[in-house]
Structures are given as C-alpha cells and as structure tokens.
Amino acid sequence: MLYSEKVMDHFQNPRNVGKMEDADGIGEVGNAKCGDIMRMYIKVNPETQVITDVKFNTFGCGSAIATSSMATELIKGRPVSEALELSNHAVVEALDGLPPQKLHCSVLAEEAVRAAVRDYYDKNGIAYGEELRECPGHCESCGHEHCGE
Amino acid sequence: MLYSEKVMDHFQNPRNVGKMEDADGIGEVGNAKCGDIMRMYIKVNPETQVITDVKFNTFGCGSAIATSSMATELIKGRPVSEALELSNHAVVEALDGLPPQKLHCSVLAEEAVRAAVRDYYDKNGIAYGEELRECPGHCESCGHEHCGE
Amino acid sequence: MKxxxxxxxxxxxxxTALSAMLPCLREDYGNPSSLHSWGQRAAEKLEEARAVFAARLHADPKEIIFTGSGSESDNQAIRTAAAIGEKKGKRHIVSTxxxxxxxxxxxxxLEQxxxxxxxxxxxxSGVIAPAQVERALRPDTCLVSVMFANNEIGxxxxxxxxxxxxxxxxxxxHTDAVQAAGHLNIDVEAMHIDLxxxxxxxxxxxxxxxVLFARRGIPLTTLIQGGAQxxxxxxxxxNLPGICGAAAAxxxxxxxxxxNAKKLTVLRDKLIRELGRIPHSVVNGDLVHRLPGNVNLCFEGIEGESLLLxxxxxGIAASSGSACTSGSLDPSHVLLALGLPHxxxxxSLRLSLSEYNTEEEVNYIIDVLPGIVSYLREMSPVWDE
Amino acid sequence: MKxxxxxxxxxxxxxTALSAMLPCLREDYGNPSSLHSWGQRAAEKLEEARAVFAARLHADPKEIIFTGSGSESDNQAIRTAAAIGEKKGKRHIVSTxxxxxxxxxxxxxLEQxxxxxxxxxxxxSGVIAPAQVERALRPDTCLVSVMFANNEIGxxxxxxxxxxxxxxxxxxxHTDAVQAAGHLNIDVEAMHIDLxxxxxxxxxxxxxxxVLFARRGIPLTTLIQGGAQxxxxxxxxxNLPGICGAAAAxxxxxxxxxxNAKKLTVLRDKLIRELGRIPHSVVNGDLVHRLPGNVNLCFEGIEGESLLLxxxxxGIAASSGSACTSGSLDPSHVLLALGLPHxxxxxSLRLSLSEYNTEEEVNYIIDVLPGIVSYLREMSPVWDE
Ligand SMILES: Cc1ncc(COP(=O)(O)O)c(C=O)c1O
Ligand SMILES: Cc1ncc(COP(=O)(O)O)c(C=O)c1O
Ligand code: FES
Ligand code: FES
Structure with a gap:
C-alpha cells in the first residue's frame, strides 16, 4: 500500500476535523493551486498556555488530511511552547512514515500549527522571535514563498 | 514452417543422391567456406543428347539438398539443351518456394547443372557460347567469384 | 461491491486472451528464431498474431512489429520520423x-x-481542428504526431x-492509438496513418x-540492438505468449x-448525466467525439487523490489523471492544456468503463460519489457554499 | 521420443512461474501506478518480485529494474556506461x-x-584471462563488458x-549474465559487478x-521515455504477470x-564423452569452466542446418549457433572467434540441457546422432573417409 495503516486510519477517520467558531488562533498555509490547504484552529488556556482544543480543515490529498489529523492529536493538551517544537518528522513518525513525494504535506502540518500559534501570539500581544515569522522552508515540492530548499 | 512441405520432402528423401562412377559430365560449384557445395553428375545419350541419368552430392543446408534433388528430377530425361535452360526460379517454383535468405541455394543448383553440361561439352569437344562460361552471378549471398549482383 | x-x-x-496465452506458456514454448519444430511452431504463431493486427488495421503484416509497450512504440515511431527528418534537414515536429x-x-x-x-x-472541447495542424506545418516539418483519443478525457x-x-x-x-485500439475503428489506409x-x-x-505499425518503406530506427527479431x-x-494474447484480445x-460501444455509451452517458448534477462539477471534453467508456469530471473544492482513496x-477503482503520473504532485497536464485552472x-475524476462493467456498477457509483464529494467539501477550508 | x-x-x-503469473493475469490485473487497491496490490507484487532478484543477487531492490528482454538490458547497460564515460571524456570500451x-x-x-x-x-578454451582485460584497459576506458557465460559454447x-x-x-x-542466471552463483557484491x-x-x-542490475549511484540512461515507471x-x-513469473522462476x-547442476553435469559429460567418439568431431570450449547444461561440438564435413533438421x-530440438542468428547464413561468430575455420x-551443434531433461533423453540423442552424421557425410561431395 502507498500509505501506512496509520495514515489510512487518520485519512478515513480524521480526528478533530471541523471549524472552530471561537478559536484563539487560526493558521492557514498552502494554496489551492498547488493542491493543499490546511487551516488549523487552536483554543488556548491563557493561564496555563495549554492548547485545550484544536480543529482543522484541509483541502488536499490523503496524506495532507492524515498529517493534519495527526498534528492536531499531537498538540492537543500540550503547552503552546511544545506545539511550536512539533516537527514534520515527528508527525511522519507518528504516522509510520509517508512516501517521499508526500513529505511536503507533513511540512504543511508543521507550518499550520506554527501559523495558528503565531496568530494566537499576535492576537494576544505576545512577542515572538524571528524564527516563527517564516516558513521553515524545507518543502521542496512547490514553488510558493513558504517553500525553500 | 521455415520450409515448404516439398522442400522438406526433397530434403528428407532426396532423389538421385550419390556418386556416379561413369558420368559423362561432372559439375561442382560453391565451396565449404561459405557452407554449400554441390556436385552434379550427368549421363548423356550421345545420339539423342538426352540426359538419361543424373546424380548429386551436396554439402549444405536443407534447401541446398532439396534444390539439388529437385534440379536432378527436373533435368532427368530431358535434352541437354533444355537442362541448360533450367533457371533457379523454376527450381524454387517446383519446391513451392524458398525463404529469401535461401534463394542462393537454388542459384547454386542452376549453376551445378550448367557446370556439369559444360564439362560434358568440354569432354566431347562440343562448342558452346560465352554465356555458359560464367557464373550467372545472381547470387548475392556469398563473396565468391561466381556470385555477382 | 467491487x-x-x-x-x-x-x-x-x-x-480469450488468456486461452491464447496458455498454450505458449505451457507446450509451445519454443523460440521463434529456432529452426526446429518447437521454434517453427512458435514462429507460425507469431506470424498469425501479426496477421490478426494487420487485417484488423487494414495493414500488411510486414508493417506490424511487436514491442514491449505502448510507450516503446511511441518512442520508436517518433525517433524513426526524427531520424528520417534529420537526413533531409527537416527538424520540426508538430504535436499537441x-x-x-x-x-x-x-x-x-529531441528538442535537446x-x-x-x-x-x-x-x-x-478537447478536440483539435485539422486547421490547427495546418497552421503549425512548416516546410521543415518532418512529423505530425496527434493521439487518436486522449487517455484522460477520452x-x-x-x-x-x-x-x-x-x-x-x-x-x-504518427498517431498514438493506445486508447483507441479495440474501441474505435482504425483504418491506416483510409486514414493515411504512417506510424x-x-x-x-x-x-x-x-x-x-x-504494437508499432510503420507503413511500408519507412525505415524504422532501432531502439534495441541485437538479434534479427x-x-x-x-x-x-x-514475448510470444503476450503477443498471442494481444492478438486474440x-x-x-x-x-x-x-x-461494446453501444453498451458503453449508454453507461457513460448515464454517469455523465447523473454525476454532472453534483453542484460545481464540470464535465471535461466533448460529449460526442469521445471514447465510449470515458467519463471525466472536475469537482471544485475537491482534491483528486482524497476522492480516489x-x-x-x-470498492470503486477510478483515477485522477493518468496512472503513470499518479506518483506526481502536479495536476494533469491534459486538464491544464484544456484551460482548467490548477x-x-x-x-478531477476519470471513470473509464469497459464492456465488463454493468449498469448495476454504474448505479453504485452514482449512489456513492455525491456523498464523498460533500464530505470532502465539508472538510475543506476553502469551500463555503 | 521428443x-x-x-x-x-x-x-x-x-x-512455479506459471502459478505466479496466473493470479496477475486473472484477478490482480491492476496497474502498479494506480492509487486504488487494485493498483496498490499490483505495486506490492512488483516490489516483491524486485526483492526476490535483489536477495538472490546480493543486491538492493533499488538496484534492480525490469525491462522487456535481456537484449534491452544489455543495450541500456552499455548506453548508460557510455553516457557516463562521454561526460568524463572517456570513450574507450573493452569487450570480447x-x-x-x-x-x-x-x-x-557507439563506434559510429x-x-x-x-x-x-x-x-x-573459450575462457578469457583477466590479464587480457588488463592489457586492453586504457586511461580513457569507461566500460568493460564481459559475458558471464557464453551462450554457444557455455x-x-x-x-x-x-x-x-x-x-x-x-x-x-558490465556482465551479460543471461546464460548464467539461475544456473551459476552470482554475487554482484563479491564479484564487483556494476551493471x-x-x-x-x-x-x-x-x-x-x-532484468537490469545497476549499482546504486549509477545514473541509468533511459532508452524508453514516458511515465515514471x-x-x-x-x-x-x-509487465506484471511476466515479472512475477520471472521472480518465481x-x-x-x-x-x-x-x-540441478549436479544432475546436468552428469548428463552433459555423458553427451560430450559419447558424441565426442564420432570420428572427426571436436568439442568446443573448456570442459570444466562450462555451464552445466552446455554441449557444443563440430562435426567436420557436416553443415549445421541439415543436421538440425x-x-x-x-524429435530432437537442438541448435547450431544461437537462435537469434539462425536466419543468417554466416557461421557462428563465436566459433570463428574461437579460431575454428569457416x-x-x-x-556445429549445440545441445543445451535443463533440469527437465532425463538420462533417457540423453541416451536417445546418443543413439540417433551418429547415424545422421554418417548419412550427411555420405551425401557430401567433399567427404572421403
Ligand atoms: C495514450 C497513451 N499512450 C501511451 C500509453 C503508454 O502505454 P504503455 O503503458 O503500455 O507503455 C498510454 C497508457 O499508459 C496511453 O494512454
Ligand atoms: C548471452 C545472451 N545475451 C543476451 C541474450 C538476449 O536475450 P533476449 O533474447 O531475452 O533479449 C541472449 C539470448 O538470446 C543471450 O544468450
Ligand atoms: S504548499 Fe504545496 S508543497 Fe508547499
Ligand atoms: S556459393 Fe554460397 S552463396 Fe554463392
């Protein structure tokens, strides 16, 4: 099979899918032209800085949906600071791997989380470093600004 | 099948095969290097100039043996003058055709007959024209002098 | 349901094809180049297969050669025409x-x-006009290569x-008739096809x-050197078993x-009609000049791979674009050529039917598809209807 | 007897091979490039087949590609090495x-x-010495291509x-191991084989x-352009059915x-011993460094085709020279290379056995052959013994 069982599970039964009306932070990355868009919503407890709820909407291939789903699971209930450290590799690993040409989707998931956190920081006037401003740029599959390498 | 039934018949049951001790004319053409040698023996009735008997020995492929055999049949009982008119095409036709790369064998048979008649003419002081001196030269498969085209 | x-x-x-193959895989395993009976039986079968293609295409058996794939035939046909053009100093090719x-x-x-x-x-419409070809021709054009029927939109x-x-x-x-062969009438004589x-x-x-058809007198360029096959x-x-199976098929x-065409056209048109009702769907390509089994639609707000999965x-096998580029991330070059935005x-979704498909199957597709489209659209961040 | x-x-x-093919011809007919289950099952089978070759040859599955014939593999291997050489300005090739x-x-x-x-x-002896290769090497040599075992004399x-x-x-x-594969032990690692x-x-x-093995890091030249297969x-x-059959075989x-080798060596040596007794016969090629099933003799005064027919x-299928040149009139280039006169x-006669042959069959050949040789010699104008 092209995809691992974990990927197929998260694709066919995605966790945390849907809109969140009262999100504290929303991040959207990718674009329709290249075939993947992820929007990630987070709810953060202002006291503890823990992500108490997370939702996503994704337009994209099977692995885009699966990585979105897995990413939400990995950050739900974790402090924002930990969510920021979520790497695409961690997502891929948690999914038992992805085909090489689909790795870019996991990058997108990593980015979506960071974008949501950035939005939360912005909305709440929390300062953050340069490294959070930019696309991590290790996605070689598309020609868009956030993709470097 | 590569060869027609007629060819296979003449190959497997060659007519008039063998040496002739008291031949009136013997013709040998081809050479071992190129893989075909035919020797044709004729017995001629000096009164009627009819070929009363004919034999052959051939070293060569299936079609070389079959064309030798067919050529002997075609000239046996015919006047020498008719034998001289035997064309390789007639031999091929009588055999229901030959694969293209094997046509040269039929040329060899035509030549062998002519060589045997020439030998008979030489031995009996019968004059003959220029056209009987030379290889007909329409055999393109070998590099030897008798092959032209 | 599958x-x-x-x-x-x-x-x-x-x-039928399998029945033609099995004897070659079992008893008639000779090499067609061998002189003995095993080989000659194989050689006969090879020529019988060649004669089948020749007869059905209105060609001469000498004009038919067997290769290892449609791709190999395409490569060899085009390289042949290019080599002939090269000799005459003609280095322009028209295609689509x-x-x-x-x-x-x-x-x-060849461009390189x-x-x-x-x-x-x-x-x-997905149908080019002969006038477009005419406008593209130049004095140094050595080849026109236009496919008989398109593999994605049919x-x-x-x-x-x-x-x-x-x-x-x-x-x-030259025409790449890979999708047309067996489904549309092909007459190389009447249609003036050279390759x-x-x-x-x-x-x-x-x-x-x-299979590669090359009109008599066209000296084929050899891609694979070696024996005289x-x-x-x-x-x-x-590949005698394969070739015999191919001829029988x-x-x-x-x-x-x-x-088959009659049956398929009914099924195809039903699918197009019913699936075309899904909101924000587009049927791609002409509805008349179309392979009898081809259905191709785009659903806005849907990504093809998710849909396929x-x-x-x-239980439904379909495709989005052609199989051989399914590993790639790019949308179909065919649909982009049609002018669709990325x-x-x-x-896009391609459903391609054969005479083995049934009306029941078609109904099942019509039942299942709309729900999947809605589900995916609901999941999408860009879809607000 | 046949x-x-x-x-x-x-x-x-x-x-075994047929059993591996049939499921691919019947139910598992998917295209390995397709995303759906049919395709993915085919893709799995393809990779299983690749893994079989890799394991048996001591290679990595990534180093194995499937082609349409041994000839295609030879062409692609040599063109690959030539293209790599070309880039480095190395344009000399050593072969035999x-x-x-x-x-x-x-x-x-390539010479052209x-x-x-x-x-x-x-x-x-029909066995070249490594020192011959060494003497032929030049600073601009980009490839050495020596066959593993010769197809005519084994x-x-x-x-x-x-x-x-x-x-x-x-x-x-590069080594053309077409005759060796399955019969001799091949270890691409230990033998330092690149292609x-x-x-x-x-x-x-x-x-x-x-099958084409290409060591990791060697960028293969593509002979057939198109999809990403x-x-x-x-x-x-x-050709999934074929590939699965190939792997199983x-x-x-x-x-x-x-x-198999043990059995075949006995049969081979009996044939060589007994047929070698025919007067004016020569056994061609080394008797020890020889494929277990290969027998090759020349009978003076005999023309090969007549003998075969x-x-x-x-009822005996044999060959004289290789099958793919049997349409030609020239004697085997292999035997000429050995130094035999035209x-x-x-x-020449090649008998090549497989493990399917029996001792009874070998005895039958030994019974039949001498009579045929005598018969043909008697018919020959040049044979006087
Ligand atoms: C139009 C067209 N041409 C060529 C090919 C290549 O055929 P094959 O995969 O047999 O090489 C295909 C199918 O993949 C096709 O649809
Ligand atoms: C040594 C050798 N190389 C290459 C080939 C070519 O193999 P194929 O006919 O499968 O292309 C053969 C057999 O014909 C062979 O014996
Ligand atoms: S957004 Fe498509 S690959 Fe970067
Ligand atoms: S003698 Fe051999 S072809 Fe002329």
Missing part, C-alpha cells in the same frame, strides 16, 4: 499539448538534440482529416506488449466493437 | 569477440558515435577477477522480461541450483 472503473489505466485480461508523456518526453529529448517542436493548443481527434493533410504535404503522420502505436493491456490483452527492428526474444475487441474504500484540475 | 535440448535458446515456463549481438551491435553503434572499442580475442568467464580488476581501476564493469543483464526465459521464466528509467506499464532456479525429424564452424 467496481473496476479504471480501464484507461489497464484492463483485465480477457478469457495533451499527448501522453511517452510522446511528450521523447519530443523534449536540436529539433523544434510545436505543440498545438487544446480547445475546451476525446477523439479527427485522425482521418489530419492524415489526409499530412499526406498531401508529404509529412509523416501508429498500440498497447495490448488497454484492450483486455496482457501487459508488456506494444522483428526484421532487425527490435531485438530480443519475442484485439481480434475479440474488434469483432465486438460496435456492440475514498472511492477505493467503497485548483480545479486538482479535483 | 527431446527439447535447446534450453540456451529458451526454456519451458516452470509450473564472443559477446551476444545485443552487446556487439550496441558497441558497433566516436567511441573506440577493443574486443578481446578468445583463446581456444564457457564461464572469470567474472570475479575481472570485476576486481575493473573496480581497482575505477572502470565500470548486469538477465533474461527470464532462460531460467524457466516467461519471455518478455529482462521503474523510477523513471524505463517507461511503460510494467529465478527463486526456484536459485534454490535448486546445486542439485534431421535431428528435428527424429568450414568446420558450419558444422
């Missing part, structure tokens, strides 16, 4: 933007070797008219057998062509 | 005079494109030693499947290699 609706990618081997990659990549390589290639634009090109044009201009004409590629696994023959034009021991497909989970081209 | 003794030309498909035409004709074509080719002379070359030499000199090493060609129908696999190195829908042949009439080379 529904295989990806017959443009490959087909099931027919019972929606050819198969076996054609396009070969042309790309100094050829100029004009790729004709594809109208929204549109049928005016091959006869293009052939006539090319003949009148003294330009070689043509077929692939057996697209008409219920086995994989691994291509296929009159020295394609070395390698012939082709003969069967041609014999039943009308009947969910269909597959429901974001729409991403959401 | 005796098929032409296994170097092609072999019968084994039951008794390679298969798939190699020799490709080299001939500016390459220089040194063909090593063949000693009377002699086995010192591949490991040649591989080591090439590796130490930084020259790519290698196999053909399934020589080891009881189906016709139409070649075989990692972009060989376009065209994969290879696995079986390798598993039984020692046992008469053997065939008695007139002797014309009278």
């Amino acid at each position: 529904v295989y609706a990806d017959n443009a990618a490959t087909t099931a081997v027919s019972e 933007k929606f050819e198969h990659h076996a054609v396009l990549h070969t042309l790309k390589q 070797q100094g050829f100029e290639v004009t790729l004709i634009d594809i109208p929204a 549109t049928i090109q005016p091959i006869g008219a293009i052939g006539e044009l090319c003949r009148s201009r003294g330009v070689l004409f 043509m590629s077929l692939s057996a696994h697209k008409f219920h023959g086995p994989k691994g057998v291509g 296929e009159r020295g034009k394609r070395a390698g021991t012939e 082709f003969d069967e497909a041609c014999a039943n062509m009308e009947e 969910l269909l597959d989970a429901r 974001e729409v081209a991403h959401g | 005796v098929y003794a032409d296994n170097a030309a092609t072999t019968a498909v084994s039951e 005079k008794f390679e298969h035409h798939a190699v020799l004709h490709t080299l001939k074509q 494109q500016g390459f220089e080719v040194t063909l090593i002379d063949i000693p009377a 002699t086995i070359q010192p591949i490991g030693a040649i591989g080591e030499l090439c590796r130490s000199r930084g020259v790519l090493f 290698m060609s196999l053909s399934a129908h020589k080891f009881h696999g189906p016709k139409g499947v070649g 075989e990692r972009g190195k060989r376009a065209g829908t994969e 290879f696995d079986e042949a390798c598993a039984n290699m020692e046992e 008469l053997l065939d009439a008695r 007139e002797v080379a014309h009278g």
